[in-house]
Amino acid sequence: MLDTYQTLETPESIDLELHLAGPVVRMLAFGIDVGIRAGIQILVAMVLSIFGQVGTAIMLIFAFTIEWFYPVLFEVFYQGSTPGKKSMGLTVIHDDGTPIGWSSSIIRNLLRFVDFLPFGYIFGLIAMCSNDHFKRLGDFTAGTLVVYTAPKQAIAPIPEDTPMPPPIALTSNDQRAILGYAERIHDLSPERQQELANHLSFITQAKDRDNIIWIVRIANWLRGSK
Amino acid sequence: MKQQQFEAKYRDEWQLFEEQLERLESANSTDTNLSNFASHYRKICYYLALAQERRYSPHLIDKLNGIALRGHQQLYQHKSNIIYNIIAFIVSGFPQHVRKHAKLIGLASALFYGPAIIFGLLVYFSPSLMFSFQSPDQVADLVSMYNPENNAEAAQSRDSEEDLVMFGFYIRNNIGIGFQTFASGILFGLGSMFFLIFNGLALGAASGFLSSLDYDIPFYSFVITHGAFELTAITIAGAAGIKLGFSLLNPGLLSRKQALIIAGRESIQLVYGVMFFLLIAAFIEAFWSSSSILTPTVKFSVGSIMWVGVFSYFYWCGRSSKPSQEELQ
Numbered sequence: 001m002l003d004t005y006q007t008l009e010t011p012e013s014i015d016l017e018l019h020l021a022g023p024v025v026r027m028l029a030f031g032i033d034v035g036i037r038a039g040i041q042i043l044v045a046m047v048l049s050i051f052g053q054v055g056t057a058i059m060l061i062f063a064f065t066i067e068w069f070y071p072v073l074f075e076v077f078y079q080g081s082t083p084g085k086k087s088m089g090l091t092v093i094h095d096d097g098t099p100i101g102w103s104s105s106i107i108r109n110l111l112r113f114v115d116f117l118p119f120g121y122i123f124g125l126i127a128m129c130s131n132d133h134f135k136r137l138g139d140f141t142a143g144t145l146v147v148y149t150a151p152k153q154a155i156a157p158i159p160e161d162t163p164m165p166p167p168i169a170l171t172s173n174d175q176r177a178i179l180g181y182a183e184r185i186h187d188l189s190p191e192r193q194q195e196l197a198n199h200l201s202f203i204t205q206a207k208d209r210d211n212i213i214w215i216v217r218i219a220n221w222l223r224g225s226k
Numbered sequence: 227m228k229q230q231q232f233e234a235k236y237r238d239e240w241q242l243f244e245e246q247l248e249r250l251e252s253a254n255s256t257d258t259n260l261s262n263f264a265s266h267y268r269k270i271c272y273y274l275a276l277a278q279e280r281r282y283s284p285h286l287i288d289k290l291n292g293i294a295l296r297g298h299q300q301l302y303q304h305k306s307n308i309i310y311n312i313i314a315f316i317v318s319g320f321p322q323h324v325r326k327h328a329k330l331i332g333l334a335s336a337l338f339y340g341p342a343i344i345f346g347l348l349v350y351f352s353p354s355l356m357f358s359f360q361s362p363d364q365v366a367d368l369v370s371m372y373n374p375e376n377n378a379e380a381a382q383s384r385d386s387e388e389d390l391v392m393f394g395f396y397i398r399n400n401i402g403i404g405f406q407t408f409a410s411g412i413l414f415g416l417g418s419m420f421f422l423i424f425n426g427l428a429l430g431a432a433s434g435f436l437s438s439l440d441y442d443i444p445f446y447s448f449v450i451t452h453g454a455f456e457l458t459a460i461t462i463a464g465a466a467g468i469k470l471g472f473s474l475l476n477p478g479l480l481s482r483k484q485a486l487i488i489a490g491r492e493s494i495q496l497v498y499g500v501m502f503f504l505l506i507a508a509f510i511e512a513f514w515s516s517s518s519i520l521t522p523t524v525k526f527s528v529g530s531i532m533w534v535g536v537f538s539y540f541y542w543c544g545r546s547s548k549p550s551q552e553e554l555q
Contacts, residue, residue: 111412
């Protein structure tokens with residue numbers, strides 16, 4: 001299946017799902033970081049300019065630190081996310097799902113220099129588009145992944161209705177599809193709700209609204225409402 | 227068990243675990259009662275496995291997946307004593323890594339000093355070659371920097387604050403070059419080789435040209451002390467970069483992907499050492515090498531001691547202790 005999910009088996013022998021982040025969202029996050037970085041640099045330069053040459057010296061060291069270690073410091077001390085990544089809901093982790101540490105973070109960020117070549121992150125973009133984990137060269141070398149952080153949303157309630165047993169035996173995939181439909185129903189437009197539900201017309205012998213109600217009732221039964 | 231019963235029965239536990247996760251994830255966690263974290267986490271894994279097996283609804287599985295992932299991140303994180311690691315690295319780790327990669331560093335040194343010596347001699351015997359390498363303005367700058375007369379004047383006007391500015395400049399510039407020399411090695415070693423050869427040519431050009439003008443004493447007395455650290459650091463950075471590139475060219479029995487990760491893990495240890503050396507070099511260059519109070523004799527003696535010191539450090543240090551199992555994380 002063509003998707004951006006990656007399964008990771010943990011020592012507890014469960015399969016965790018990782019949602020990999022693609023080039024576009026990562027570029028947006030990078031753009032935000034560039035802005036923040038420029039802002040910090042200008043602010044610090046303004047403050048330090050009061051202190052004459054000592055200020056210049058500190059500014060040069062500070063500029064060096066920001067240029068090379070801005071992402072490293074955030075990734076190590078801020079749950080794997082720079083402010084830009086955080087605002088896009090992204091985080092950096094090791095290939096095995098463990099949090100990123102000093103060495104990996106320094107490797108992946110030093111190699112930005114090569115990902116940037118020949119200009120504007122061309123190498124990085126080519127690398128990201130030519131593997132199924134969206135890794136740039138720095139990610140390959142450090143063994144890291146950029147993933148979406150787990151959504152913190154609450155479980156969407158399935159609309160309450162009288163439970164009804166399905167007229168035919170449902171496979172487990174069918175059951176998941178029906179439950180998934182019922183949970184997502186609030187996010188769909190009425191037209192889309194009907195369009196999806198009408199795929200079942202040949203079983204229900206009904207149309208539109210009746211189909212939706214039919215599915216919701218079955219979902220209630222599957223979920224175990226009384 | 228139907229999903230609704232399942233949720234009703236265990237929802238409180240999930241809630242508690244999530245609260246514990248939030249406390250752990252906040253930066254200044256004061257939660258010291260972690261004794262039940264591991265067992266909680268195992269239970270969450272169990273619930274997730276059950277929910278997946280019983281094909282409960284996607285939302286529920288996503289939710290459990292989310293908190294299990296966060297728990298996994300908390301449980302398997304690596305917390306190390308950074309100060310202790312840094313000291314152990316300087317005392318034994320860095321020289322051990324340098325010895326381990328002696329051949330590669332030898333190769334990098336050949337790529338750096340070879341062009342430096344050859345081009346240096348060429349420029350010394352026919353100084354006009356210098357202009358094929360640098361523009362007349364750059365050459366004029368270089369010459370005025372080491373002109374003994376200018377130097378005396380400049381030295382009087384230069385105060386300690388200016389030294390500090392130069393310290394900042396050297397840190398930014400030189401460590402940046404070190405990082406670039408390393409990182410570009412991933413292009414099959416070619417980038418590192420380019421930086422090594424290019425910087426070697428620059429060194430050779432400057433020393434050859436200034437020697438031909440009889441400015442050799444101000445130049446070499448300036449370079450010798452910090453050079454022990456700076457030049458060595460650049461060759462080590464180049465070696466670390468070439469190691470990355472070679473792992474792609476010759477991965478051995480590993481996949482290229484795996485070979486690159488392992489090479490990266492080892493070469494970053496060399497890069498830590500490069501940073502350490504370049505910091506020392508920047509300090510010496512700004513506050514010692516540029517000093518006009520010190521006579522060239524003093525500088526040459528201290529500089530020679532530094533070179534001997536650097537090589538003895540690489541040769542002797544960290545031999546008694548076992549190879550550090552715990553790398554600088």
